[in-house]
Amino acid sequence: GNGYSIVKRLNVNGTIDPTYGNAGNCKIEVAEKATRIKDMVLHNNVLYICGTTTTDIGGTTTYVFVAAVDMNGNLITTFGTGGIVKFNSNPKLYLAAGIVVDNNNKIYVCGSKGLTELFVLRLNSNGSMDNTFDTDGIQTLSTGNNDHWFDITSIALDKDNKVV
Numbered sequence: 001g002n003g004y005s006i007v008k009r010l011n012v013n014g015t016i017d018p019t020y021g022n023a024g025n026c027k028i029e030v031a032e033k034a035t036r037i038k039d040m041v042l043h044n045n046v047l048y049i050c051g052t053t054t055t056d057i058g059g060t061t062t063y064v065f066v067a068a069v070d071m072n073g074n075l076i077t078t079f080g081t082g083g084i085v086k087f088n089s090n091p092k093l094y095l096a097a098g099i100v101v102d103n104n105n106k107i108y109v110c111g112s113k114g115l116t117e118l119f120v121l122r123l124n125s126n127g128s129m130d131n132t133f134d135t136d137g138i139q140t141l142s143t144g145n146n147d148h149w150f151d152i153t154s155i156a157l158d159k160d161n162k163v164v
Contacts, residue, residue, distance in 0.1 A: 004029035005037045005051070009073065021073030028075075030065045030084055031055035038111075039154070043101035045071045050099040050109045053086075064093035066109055066123065080127035091138055093119055098155035106130055108163060110155040116146050120155065120163055 005028045009020040018024045028035055030053035037051040047069040054062045064087040068079035075083025087093040097111040105125040113119045118141045122133035129137030143150040156164045 003032040003035055003053075005035050007037070007040075007047070007049070007069065007073070019072075026069055026073035026075075028067055028069075028084075030067075030086065035065070038096045039098045041099050041101055044105065046076065047071075048099055048101060048107055050096040050111075052095050052111075061088065062094055063088040064096040064109070064111055066096075066099070066107065066127065068127065078126060085123065085127040087121075091119075091121075093121075095151075097152045100155050100157055102157055102161045104161075106133075108155055108157070110152045110163075112149065112151065113140055115149060116143050117141065118143060118150065118152050 007026040007028060008024055009017040011017050016024045020026060028037065028049060033056050034054040035051060036053070037049055040047055040049040049067040049069065051065055052062060053065050066085045068076040068083055070076050077083055093111060094114050095112040096109060100108050107123040108120060110120045119138055121138040122130040123137070124130050131137050133139070158164055
């Protein structure tokens with residue numbers, strides 16, 4: 001559409017909850033061209049969303065974002081910048097695939113960094129990189145090739161909080 005995605009909440013009877021967000025809509029807008037939600041998880045009354053966004057500023061750029069939404073359908077402004085963390089530089093991440101949160105409120109996101117690398121990153125509950133995870137908050141995994149894509153499709157944690 002016009003650069004945004006909409007999250008809605010349904011009542012138990014299947015009708016749209018008009019009290020959620022703005023008249024039943026929680027608008028997630030990261031860039032002007034496209035904002036695609038890839039995965040979301042509800043943890044401790046916070047909806048964490050990961051996705052990919054595309055902008056036309058300075059040429060087409062695609063990058064990963066993570067957003068945090070409260071139970072009323074509003075972005076949590078203390079998470080990242082205005083409720084959103086963008087990975088358009090340092091590190092530049094290309095495609096998001098999955099998101100999960102552990103019992104210590106650490107947020108894990110996986111996806112593609114580019115054609116030759118996959119990534120798993122860990123964020124603190126405020127959206128900052130958790131530097132206790134691989135010293136900089138991100139683990140990259142080489143695909144061993146440069147002529148076709150490999151995809152991570154989801155992420156999970158085992159009983160010991162090890163990433164699977």
